Amino acid sequence: MLNIVIWISMAMIGMAFCLNLVRLIRGPSIADRVLALDTLYINGLAILVIFGIAIDSRVFFEAALLIALFGFFSTVVISKYLLRGDVIE
Numbered sequence: 001m002l003n004i005v006i007w008i009s010m011a012m013i014g015m016a017f018c019l020n021l022v023r024l025i026r027g028p029s030i031a032d033r034v035l036a037l038d039t040l041y042i043n044g045l046a047i048l049v050i051f052g053i054a055i056d057s058r059v060f061f062e063a064a065l066l067i068a069l070f071g072f073f074s075t076v077v078i079s080k081y082l083l084r085g086d087v088i089e
Contacts, residue, residue: 006054010047017043034078041071 020043023036045064052060 003054006050010050010054013043013046013050017047030082034075034082037078038071038075041067041074045071 017040020036020040024033024040027033027036045067048060048064048067052058052064
């Protein structure tokens with residue numbers, strides 16, 4: 001039963017990942033694209049964690065931790081860049 005739930009949740013998060021890609025490409029403003037990128041790495045992180053649970057491997061949890069650190073850092077850097085006011089929309 002748990003195996004079925006894991007694959008269903010991976011499919012649902014995969015659909016959310018694809019919808020975030022659409023928002024990243026078609027976003028009307030820079031802020032929407034930054035938010036889509038932030039949500040995109042969170043969805044990727046969730047897929048890695050669930051896949052790690054499915055195959056019972058700790059390597060994917062360590063990769064998810066690295067993605068979380070780099071994702072947070074990139075969101076902060078992009079937000080600081082946008083707050084400077086040099087970006088043309």
